[in-house]
Amino acid sequence: MHGMTGRSDAALDSPAPTSTVMLLLLVTMTGIAPVSLYMLVPALPVLAASLGRDISIAQMTVSLYMVGLACSQIIMGPLSDRFGRRPVLLAGLGLMIAASIGCMVAETLPQLIAARFFQALGGATGMVVSRAIIRDLYPRHRVGAMISLVIAVMMIAQMVSPLIGGLLETAFGWRSIFHAIAAASLLVAIAIAVLLPETRRARDPDPACGFRGDIRSLFTSRAFIAYVLCQVLASQIIFTFAGAGPYIVVTQMGRSSAEYGAWFATTGFAYLVGNLFCVRFAPRHSLERLIWLGLALQGAGALLNLAWGIAGLNQAPSWLFGTQMLVMVANAFVMSNSAAGAISVRPEAAGTASGAMGFLQMGLGSLFSQFGAYLGGHFATPVPTNIAIVVLSIACASTMIFLVPRRGVVATEELIEQAEEETGLL
Structure with missing residues (x-):
């Protein structure tokens, strides 16, 4: 490399x-x-x-x-x-x-x-x-x-x-x-x-290792594309829910803006807790295992929210945001560790990898926040928003299932790191 x-x-x-x-x-x-x-x-x-x-x-x-x-x-x-x-x-x-x-x-x-x-x-x-x-x-x-x-x-x-x-x-x-x-x-x-x-x-x-070489090596790597897509799609869950939330709580549920702000703060707190748990678990588990833990919890929370929506329970903020907090705890695992995977595919091009990931996250975020606002403002129940979050959760998992190379590639990266550490380069 x-x-x-x-x-x-x-x-x-x-x-x-x-x-x-x-x-x-x-x-x-x-x-x-x-x-x-x-x-x-x-x-x-x-x-x-x-x-x-x-x-x-x-x-x-x-x-x-x-x-x-x-x-x-x-x-x-x-x-x-x-x-x-x-x-x-x-x-x-x-x-x-x-x-x-x-x-x-x-x-x-x-x-x-x-x-x-x-x-x-x-x-x-x-x-x-x-x-x-x-x-x-x-x-x-x-x-x-x-x-x-x-x-x-x-x-x-x-x-x-x-x-x-x-x-x-x-x-x-x-x-x-x-x-x-x-x-x-x-x-x-x-x-x-x-x-x-x-x-x-x-x-x-070597000129081939400059910007063009970095771009070519990153965007021809299945692992990089998978990790970036997983991270970016997971972030769109946040943007979609943030766009829909005010309309769901204020318009559909008839609550005040202040009450919406208080409930929305619970999702930020849940995301904070998820990151703290990730810090605690990371030393004992691989990136891939932590991503899969997050994807499982994220999918379970999204499906629960959809079930509450179909049953009519999501017309109360406590049901909607209570389950969304589980999604946000899981989301922290997915986003942090998939970001780590993306910038580790080609470590000497970590800046380029980080920039591409951030650009896609923010660029798509502006679109998905508008999409969430449409779902919240044009329907009488949270169910369309719940469906969108389930679809995004499935899409996140699909990138890991179909695009991330098998264990051999990860093992190769770890062997390279071990060799670097042994020679005092890291």
């Missing part, structure tokens, strides 16, 4: 940060973009009134931000494979700081929307590069656990970010949110510049 000749000289010469410091770096670089997304949401009504535009137009500061998240990952991932993790991270955060300043001084909503797009374009660098750094630093069997650990810690910050945004807007006005984002981005950039060594693996000078 080309390119697996160890990390760069910079990585070998630089002192490695402690595990706690590395975890904090990974969490902050991963979370800066999604936290910045959710911080602005509570301020949208005030922002729209301040700039004299309709709230539906102000919503584009969120929707185009998500487009920026998707576009960034397909660009920044391959760049990090070619030029290194540190320079791409610092460039991305520099762009985010500049765009945040643009948000502060924006006088019109189109200016703000454009600045938000570039803010996402820079901020999402941390999302894609953090997965590549995890693969640089850890052997295949530990990658899933590390991704889960980073997600678990990051989600705590993500859950409180709307509250922080609301408090900032109330106390200092909506522009203060962008002051806070710019300051946080600057602090993360300084921490990366001071504490993070270069982790990218040294590349084979």
Whole structure:
């Protein structure tokens, strides 16, 4: 396998940060973009009134931000494979700081929307590069656990970010949110510049091992396609349910928006719990076994939700969200470990693999959230949404059944890692 000749000289010469410091770096670089997304949401009504535009137009500061998240990952991932993790991270955060300043001084909503797009374009660098750094630093069997650990810690910050945004807007006005984002981005950039060594693996000078070679080897690999499809399809369960949820609870069940928010928070908590369980189980089980555990639980929860829907029980939020929590716990197992499998197929191209996966996840997510909204808004029961989640669960399992090569390929990857560890390269 080309390119697996160890990390760069910079990585070998630089002192490695402690595990706690590395975890904090990974969490902050991963979370800066999604936290910045959710911080602005509570301020949208005030922002729209301040700039004299309709709230539906102000919503584009969120929707185009998500487009920026998707576009960034397909660009920044391959760049990090070619030029290194540190320079791409610092460039991305520099762009985010500049765009945040643009948000502060924006006088019109189109200016703000454009600045938000570039803010996402820079901020999402941390999302894609953090997965590549995890693969640089850890052997295949530990990658899933590390991704889960980073997600678990990051989600705590993500859950409180709307509250922080609301408090900032109330106390200092909506522009203060962008002051806070710019300051946080600057602090993360300084921490990366001071504490993070270069982790990218040294590349084979053969031109065939460059970007085109990475793309060719990844997208001709059945294992890579299977893991990516499994991860992306599992994430669409979240987007579909999130799109349908408000319509199901508020329109179909006649509950308040505040009650929907409280119930929806239970799914985020369940996803957090799933990631914590994944961290606990990962040292004793293979990626494939953890994925299958997640797929089994995910399918069982989806089928239960469909059964409740057909029986008419899902007209109460406790039935709908109680079973969806099981789906979300399982979803954490599937997503973290299939992501680990995808970026482990060609470790020296982990950035490209991570970028392709993130792009598909976010790009399809915008479509599936609209699809979920259609299912929730155009039907009188949750059953169509339940059916969609069952279909997505079956599709996830199908990728593992029909596309993932048998044990021999996995064993080969593990033998390569063992040889690397024995020669001190990992």
